[in-house]
Amino acid sequence: MPELPEVEVVTRSLKKTVKNRKIIKIIVNNRNLRFKLQKNFKQILKNKIVKDIKRKSKYIIFDFGNHFYTILHLGMSGTLHIPSKKKVTNLSFYNNPNMPKKHNHVIIFFDKINLVYNDPRRFGYFKVIKNKHDFDNYFTRIGPEALDKEFNLKYLKNKIKYRKKNIKNFLLDQKIVSGIGNIYANEILYKSQISPMRSVGKLSSTELYKIIKFSRTTLKEAIKFGGSSIKDFKSVSGGGGNFQTKFNVYNRENQRCTKSKCKGIIKKSYISNRSTFICNLCQI
DNA sequence: CCGTTAACCTGAGAGC
DNA sequence: TGCTCTCAGGTTAACG
Numbered sequence A: 001m002p003e004l005p006e007v008e009v010v011t012r013s014l015k016k017t018v019k020n021r022k023i024i025k026i027i028v029n030n031r032n033l034r035f036k037l038q039k040n041f042k043q044i045l046k047n048k049i050v051k052d053i054k055r056k057s058k059y060i061i062f063d064f065g066n067h068f069y070t071i072l073h074l075g076m077s078g079t080l081h082i083p084s085k086k087k088v089t090n091l092s093f094y095n096n097p098n099m100p101k102k103h104n105h106v107i108i109f110f111d112k113i114n115l116v117y118n119d120p121r122r123f124g125y126f127k128v129i130k131n132k133h134d135f136d137n138y139f140t141r142i143g144p145e146a147l148d149k150e151f152n153l154k155y156l157k158n159k160i161k162y163r164k165k166n167i168k169n170f171l172l173d174q175k176i177v178s179g180i181g182n183i184y185a186n187e188i189l190y191k192s193q194i195s196p197m198r199s200v201g202k203l204s205s206t207e208l209y210k211i212i213k214f215s216r217t218t219l220k221e222a223i224k225f226g227g228s229s230i231k232d233f234k235s236v237s238g239g240g241g242n243f244q245t246k247f248n249v250y251n252r253e254n255q256r257c258t259k260s261k262c263k264g265i266i267k268k269s270y271i272s273n274r275s276t277f278i279c280n281l282c283q284i
Numbered sequence B: 001c002c003g004t005t006a007a008c009c010t011g012a013g014a015g016c
Numbered sequence C: 001t002g003c004t005c006t007c008a009g010g011t012t013a014a015c016g
Helices: A004-017 A041-043 A130-142 A153-159 A165-171 A182-192 A206-222
Strands: A022-026 A052-056 A061-065 A068-071 A077-081 A104-110 A116-118 A123-127 A268-273 A274-279
Touching: A004 A052, A004 A206, A022 A041, A022 A123, A041 A123, A077 A268, A123 A130, A153 A206, A165 A182, A165 A206, A165 A274, A182 A206
Parallel strands: none
Antiparallel strands: A022 A104, A052 A061, A061 A068, A068 A123, A077 A116, A104 A116, A268 A274
């Protein structure tokens, strides 16, 4: 489900809702997430106070102070929500309305507020980290995120050397640049007017610069619109984002290119089993 | 080292 | 109505 903008939106709402709150208790209904939840997960987090909430690419970080953290990755279908007594918030694409609590795997009880982790496909996971070394080490596996200054022309030029990978898979490779997923890779390449099939080694500096620029602007704009809600993305309070109304190519198969004067039709294909949308006339 | 594929999961929607 | 099949916003082990 979530790429950088959606995770950012969730992180911002967590800052407003659970920051500085104390965990009273935790209920674990299903430990079998992508990685099995450690046995003492409940005990180890009990009575901890959330000092801060941070985000690193697609990871949400609960910072408890003293280099004690819990990292959460939402996978494809993970959502966090705070149930309200007034309205039903858990009605995502994947949830059977008759059994809305079926995939509520972890419930964190704060004073006054409960935070529910729901994840039908269970590709998401929590990881508890207890020291600075492990924390820093955890993120060495991923490259700079697309909004970082480190993700610049010099960095990119160095990374593409001697490589034949196509630009779409390159943008999706979190070791190269982190935070971009399938929706935004499609949108960024459309705005850059570059075909997703192009080999990275053959891209010009101008083209690389466009990719960097549009990565930043596209992700930032998506954040401004509250992320993209295709099927089940919801913010913590239950509202969806609106960036899907801004899509130029994603999910727009057989529709007209959004650029005025362009007669192109958006075509769908697959690259490494991921759906890929392009305007044949705009993207070369 | 590099690039690609399969696998991990559940459920909605399409087609028959 | 119901069955089967495909697809979904992510990651990564395993393979050639």
